[in-house]
Amino acid sequence: MLLYTFTLRGLAFFAILRSGTGKDTIMTAARPPGGSVFLVEDEVMIRMMVADMLEELGYSIAAEAGEINEAIRLAQNTEFDLAILDVNVNGKVISPVAELIQARNRPFIFATGYGSSGLPEEYRDRPALQKPFQLETLARLIDSTLKGATV
Numbered sequence: 001m002l003l004y005t006f007t008l009r010g011l012a013f014f015a016i017l018r019s020g021t022g023k024d025t026i027m028t029a030a031r032p033p034g035g036s037v038f039l040v041e042d043e044v045m046i047r048m049m050v051a052d053m054l055e056e057l058g059y060s061i062a063a064e065a066g067e068i069n070e071a072i073r074l075a076q077n078t079e080f081d082l083a084i085l086d087v088n089v090n091g092k093v094i095s096p097v098a099e100l101i102q103a104r105n106r107p108f109i110f111a112t113g114y115g116s117s118g119l120p121e122e123y124r125d126r127p128a129l130q131k132p133f134q135l136e137t138l139a140r141l142i143d144s145t146l147k148g149a150t151v
């Protein structure tokens with residue numbers, strides 16, 4: 001009997017493989033909750049990578065959006081603890097989504113490949129991740145943003 005453990009999108013899967021029995025078992029165990037994140041990113045592969053990073057850090061994904069109108073709808077109707085917002089979503093600035101999240105008094109972080117000068121002017125005091133970023137950088141910025149939040 002062999003026991004394999006692997007993770008996919010934050011769930012741990014345990015597979016028990018018995019040689020020749022044809023009765024393999026797969027069990028799942030959820031990760032401990034670390035809070036929920038609303039993620040807006042138009043590049044699918046980057047969104048998947050960031051979602052995986054967040055789940056590795058113990059966060060769940062409350063919702064994901066790859067375009068502004070969907071992000072606006074989700075920002076109004078989804079419960080989450082933190083949002084990570086790509087600044088430029090298919091050529092449109094993220095400001096309408098940021099305004100909704102700010103009105104709900106939820107913390108958010110921008111993700112940008114343009115540096116702080118690429119942030120909308122009214123949000124240049126907000127935390128920002130410089131793309132590409134690593135897991136440790138993401139973890140530190142989330143931690144400091146949540147500690148400074150007044151939700």
